[in-house]
Structures are given as structure tokens and as C-alpha cells.
Amino acid sequence: MDVRPVTEVPEETMYASEQGFFEVLSGTYVQMGRPQLYGKELTFGLLDALAQRYTAGSARQMYTVIMGTPTGAYDYEAQGSRATYIDPVWQGLYRIIGNTNNLLANIDQRKGIFSENHYNNVKGQALGLRAFLHFDLLRLFAPSPQTAGEQTFIPYVRTYDPVSSPKLTVTSTIANCLQDLDEAQRLLAVDKDMRENAADRFLTFTRNRFNYYAVLGLKARIYMYNGQLDSAYSYARKVIEAVPAQFRFTTKERVVNGDRTFVSEHLFSLRIQNMRNIYNDVFANAGFIRLTVTESALQRIYEEKTADFRYIDHWRSSGAGISFMKLSQDGLADTSRFAAQMPLLRLSEMYYIAAESSTNIDSATYFLNQVRAHRGMVTGPQDELRGLNQQQLAQEVQKEYLKEFYGEGQLFYFYKRLGYPFIPGLTPDDASIPATSSVYTWPIPFAELQGR
Template sequence: MKKRIIYSVLLILTVLTSSCESWLDVDPRTKVKSDDLFETEAGFKDALIGAYTLMKAEALYGRELTYGFIDAVTGPYAAYNNKVYNEVAQWKYLTSTPVRAQIDAMWSKMYNMLANVNNLLDNIDKRQSVFTGDNYNIIKGEALGLRAYIHFDLLRLFASAADLNKEAIPYVKNLQIEVPHVYTGKEVLALLNEDIKNALTCLEKDPIREGKLKDVSGDGFMNARQMRVNYFAVKALQARVAMWGDDLETAKAAAGEILEIADDIFPWVTTSSISATEDKDRDFTFSTEHIFALNVKDLKDLANTWFLTSGNSQQLYCQNYTMQQWYEIGRGNAVGGNDYRVNYIMKQQETGSKDYVIRKYYQPDNYKADYAKRLPMIRRSEMAYIMAECLMGVDNDKALGYLNEVRRHRGIDSDLTDASKLRDELTKEYAKEFLAEGQLFYYCKRNELAKFPYGYQSATEDNVYVLPKPDNEIEFGDYYTTDNTK
């Protein structure tokens, strides 16, 4: 097993070698390694796990696309002690060299990850005979789901949401040398839906559909389905994509399918597990509700570096005043007085400014294994929010019902009743629920909100919502003529 893991890592390192002049440099040595790796089912498993490993890099979901860059843009952090994130919060995409470097790294590493996924997909059909049981379909389905997941976030970051007819991003479906074709937003959505449809077909026999989150039999490959792109994760992605394309019926159907089984497979966090006396027994990320999460082995070090070390020049914390606004606490506002998300996930400093430390990713010593090392990618609560948004103006009582259900499971005992405030309340919920997870930016962009919650600057696609593509993509993209949909 060790040899296979080392081999897959070598493949990844080779695939990551790229240059401006070519989309991906592939030499004969790379091809040999690919052929060797994909001679066995174990090789395909290693290649898939390797893709998840790339996904967890700090330049991607290990930081920048969760609690780092993409959250700092929305302004929750008192980032004055962190020069780079302070400039991110001021949207200095073009004037700050460190900020531009972050953006360029996100673009290149996401496409590098896609190259690895496509390398797997390029080989899997012609090697179908090496697979046992349902592993061919499971691995292919996960890879297709990953390809859609990464492309969708590229679309949400680097393309217009207001005009889907505008040129958007490349959608790459093969490991290739040429600079890929750039599609419009509508064309990207169509390609996303194609990959999602095929992924769902492949994952029809995913054990998670029978409520099996763990299976330690055999080599353990089917263990921890919540930590991989499972059937319901692809369904949730389908709901996200449909919302982006304003296809509310598809979004409602996809989110509804998940919510129908959620009590059995993705149950709400219990009061006892979030309010446990000892930190090691406290479920800081509400892990039972994760539809898809990443297992990040160095999450303890990351949390210590970015959130928990007081006085650290990199620390991201939240100002007292900001938290009072976001979570509706203090100054006579009782709405958030019992909110788990602030009472148990945040910790107010006892002296000085009494700012708040975020403990969502805190990994105490002897932390309960079921809670440890989890970085949430998609939550059950988001599906409830999507249902509420789809029902606005159609059935406001049901829309309020979905919002109130989440609020009750966050300790808020006062139900919303005023339908005229549905949009405002939903926006507040996104801010509260997804702090340090990155989803607020996408929600605000999709709805063309002029300001982030309690923000002061005016947000537009020109100054904040559409990230600049790397200069080399702009320079060389004009010369690409090959269709990449085959």
C-alpha cells in the first residue's frame, strides 16, 4: 500500500508541472506513470484519494476557499493585524501583489487538481475490468462529482453571476496540453449539469443511500462516506448549481430529496453534543449535519495558527461590535441570546476589547474521533435555506418554516413570522451559519447584494464579485481553438 501511495503522489507532482505556454506539460515519463498507476483498482483508489489531498491544500479548501480569502472578502474579521487579509477585506485584487498572488494560486491549483481528476477519468473506462463490486461506479461517480464541484467554484469566483451570457471559464474534461476553450456561464452550467447527472447515475448504489456512513470491511475504502463526494453531496451540488442558473424547481427537488432523509442520515446536532462540559466532547462543526466534509489531518495546527493563538500576527478574530450585529446579541437584542453558533463556537475575550475568537475548528487534546479533523463543505442547513429561498413569494409560510427549523436547532426560541423580512432574515442566517466556511460570498454574489451583511462598502461585480483571472490565462486564452467537450 505504501508503494502505491508514494507512486500516486509522484504522479500528482508530475501533473502539477505546468507553464504559461501550454495548458499542461505532459512528457513520456508522466504517461508511463499514469499507465502503471491505473493497472489496478488500488491505483485508481490512490489517484482519487490523491485528488482529495490536493483539495485540502491551504491555497484551496484548507484555508483560502473556506475561512481564508473568500470569507475575509465579506468582512467578518478584524484583520488589521494581518496585512494580506486586511487588503483582501478592502478588495485590493489588482493593487496588492500578495492578494493577486492568492487569487492566481487558487486558479492554478484548482485547474491542477482538475488535471489529476481528468487523468483518472481518461483511464477508468478502458480499465473497467480491473474493478470489483461497485467500485468502478463509485470511483467514477466521485471523480465526476469532484470535477463538477471544482468547476462550479471556479465559475462562482471568476465569472459573472448577473450575466450568464458573458465569457466565463474553461471547463476541462480531458487531461490535455492545449489551453482550453473558455465557455459562457450558461454553457458552463450545461456542462456542470451533464457531469452531475452522470455522477448521480454512477452513485446510485452508494452505501450512503442506505444510511451506511461507515464501512470498515475490506480495505476501508467505503468508510466515512460523508468525507467524500457521495450521492447526496452531488445532489446538494445540483441544488447549488440550479440556484445559480435560477432553476428553482430543480433546486427545490434536489434539496428536498436530501431533507427527506436528513433526519436519518444527517441529523441535527444535539444540544448535549454542542454544550458538553468538556471541549473534547463538544461537536464544534455540527459534524452529524455534514453532507460532505474534508478530513484535514493538520486542522489542529491550522486552527492554532489562524484562530486560537492570541497576539499572533496572522490571527483572524471578530470584533465585539461585529459579532453583536451578526448574531443579534447584546444592547437589548435577545434574538441571539441562546444561539449555539455564538455561545459555544465563539469565545469572547475576558479583558480589553472583548473581541471574539472563532473556535469552530478547535481541536482539543483527546478530541472525540467522530468530531475531529472535519472541515465542512456542504451542510444540511444550506439545503433548508435553499428550500426557503425557492419558496419566497410562492409559499411564504413554508419558507419561514424552513428558516425557523434551522433556528430552533441553533437554540433560537423565537420564530420568524413576518414574510416581508424573509430575504433579510435568510441573509442573516447565511452570515451566522457559514462564518469561516466561505458560503456567504457566493450567496451575496448570486443575489447581487449591494453590500455584505452589516458592510459599508458598495459591492459590485466590477470591484468585488468577479475575481481577476491570471494574466497568463488572458494572454494565451485567445489562441485556443479546440473544442474540449468530447
């Protein structure tokens, strides 16, 4: 794989000042936001299509090379699938990892050039990003921990030289992610404040950087994926306990004013360049294949809870059908703090993890009710969930993933983590997709299989 850094500027020039390190980090976030990665395919594009988030006809039109016939299973080996969608994710994420490794290879020997707390901040962000990117590669290109066994799947790359690194087991890859996150947590703990504004531009809008709470949130996600429920619960609670000092739930007023992705709840998000055009090409361009959802599907997903912010403000009916507004830039100035924000880790996920991993059913129900109340679903005691058993709790968690993470790619991973044998159709009339290992696990690029 090519893990050389994205930048072509000579190292002795790029890393001569702390500003050079800042620019490398900024470039890393920009690269992550490309349409082939989190700017489309790993969020509202391919991953949500694979999770059957859109009408089968529209999703299969846009992703026909993979999704094939209306009743067929997904085919990642079909002509064009790898080259168009699969390989660019592998190559793109590893290229960004190379960029972080290049930074990490230079930072300790230049520690003296940093002012304030910037050394800890820069190095902590780079380590956290390396773990984040490897974990998503693992979730895509390896089976779930429950089925992976001792086979090796992806390399954990710690150098930026274009050399082959050995592929590791799922267990070893997760251990490497957690090792990087432990160090990132230590470094970033020196400054835990979440800011929107600061005199120092490098400290502005912390949510668009891999910050201390992103480390905690990613640990909770990883432990949950790995079935380590006690640890998942512990780290999810650490984030929850930061409310309201560092996070606050959104309000109806904020949503009406354009905060459709609930920015105040983001643990980590990207500001996507050219988001307006990317969104319009997928959802709003009448002359292009358009991902759609039907009103009947929405009524089913949101359980006819018409007071739910996620129903009222994420969807709009028009003569052309139902428009997905959550990621729309309609009515937002490019300079708005709500514009072009793509959440990759969010507060609500921590509540769902705490609910799933809690050993007390009443506490688990409390965490779900907290999110539901802050989405407009609970207007009084009569609307709260009560008296759930474990099976009912699991069903309520699934309902929340369906409502909460539209356009963010997380539902596919949810089904994979829990080993759903079928990916449910959008409506009862749509075919469910048999979710074999080959559906949940993307193929590694041929060049990597051949040892290049």
C-alpha cells in the same frame, strides 16, 4: 493552464489495480484541503475576509495587498494579489481537475479490475468533483448569471493533457456541470448509504467523499445560483427527505463534545491535513496577525440569542479577545471523527435553499424554523418565525447565512448571487464595500489571457 495530474507515478502502474484508483481519489481530496484552497483561503481565510466576517483592521492586515485601505474597495490587481492569492486558486483547482480527468481517462478500459460497486463509486466521485471544482471556479472567476451575458470566462476541461480548452459562457459552464452531475447521480445511486464505518475502508466515512447526496446538494446550489428556483427546490427537498435515514441534526450534547462543525449534517466535507497548525496561525497565534471579531459584532449577528449553539460553542472570550472556536482543534484528538473537518456542502444549506425557492411563504418559514430549532433558538411557539412577507423572509435567510456559515466561505457567494450592491460591514460602524463586478469577479491569470 497546466491540468496534468498531480501524481507522477506512471499510469500503467497507478491504474493497474482498483487500489491505485482509490489512491488517486484520496490524493485529490488531500490536494483540495491545501491552505491555498479549501484548507484556508476558500473557506475561513480570504473568502470570509472579503465578506467582511472579521474586524476590518485584522482582515486588512492579513490581506492588505487585496483589501488595501480601511475604506477602499478590493484590488485584485495590486502587486502581489494575483501571485499570492488569486493565481494559486486557479492553478490549484485546474490541476486537481486534471487529476480527475486522468482517472476518468483510464477507468472505463480497466472496469474489469473493480470489485463490488467500486467502479460506479470511483467514477461517480470523479465526475462529481469535476463539476464541483468547475462550479467554484465559475463563482470566483466569472460574473453571476444575471450579469454575465454571452461573454466567455472559464474553460470546462475534460482532458488531462496540458492544452488550452476554449472558454465558455456562464450558461454553458453550468450546463457542463449539470451534465457531469447527472452521470455522477446515476452511478452513485447504486449505493446511497452514508457511513461512518465499514469493513471496506473505501466505503468508510462517506461524508469525506463526493457521495450521492453531495451530488443532489450541489445541483440544488447550482440551480439556485442560476435562478432556476423550481429545480433548486426539488433537489434541496430530495436531500431534506433523507433525514433521518441518512442525516441527523446535531445536538447540544454532540457540540459540547467537540462536534463544532456539525459533522452529522455534512453532505460533503474534507479532512484537512495539518488543520491544527493552519488554524492556530490564523486565529490563535498571539505573535502573528490574527483574524478577530468583537463581542458587539457577535451580539448583532446572533441577535443576542444566547441559547444558539453557534454563538455559545463557536466563540470563546478570553483575555486576548474573542476566539473563533468552530474550526479549533482544541480538546480534539487527531483521531476524533470531529477533528479537522471542513464542511463544503451541508444539510442546513438545503433548508435555506428550500426556503428561498419555495412558492409558499408558510412552507418557506417552516424550513427556516427547522434549522433554528436545531440550533437552540426555538424553545417554544413564541420563538418561531411567523407571518413573514417575502422581504422579511429574505432578511431571515440572510441572518441565517451570517450565523451558519462562519469559517466556510459561503457568505461571499451569497452576496454575489443576490447582487448585493454593498458588502455590509461587520458592525454598523464599519464601512460597507461597494460590490462592483470587479469585487465579485476575480481576474483570470495573465498566462491564461495570453493563451498559454
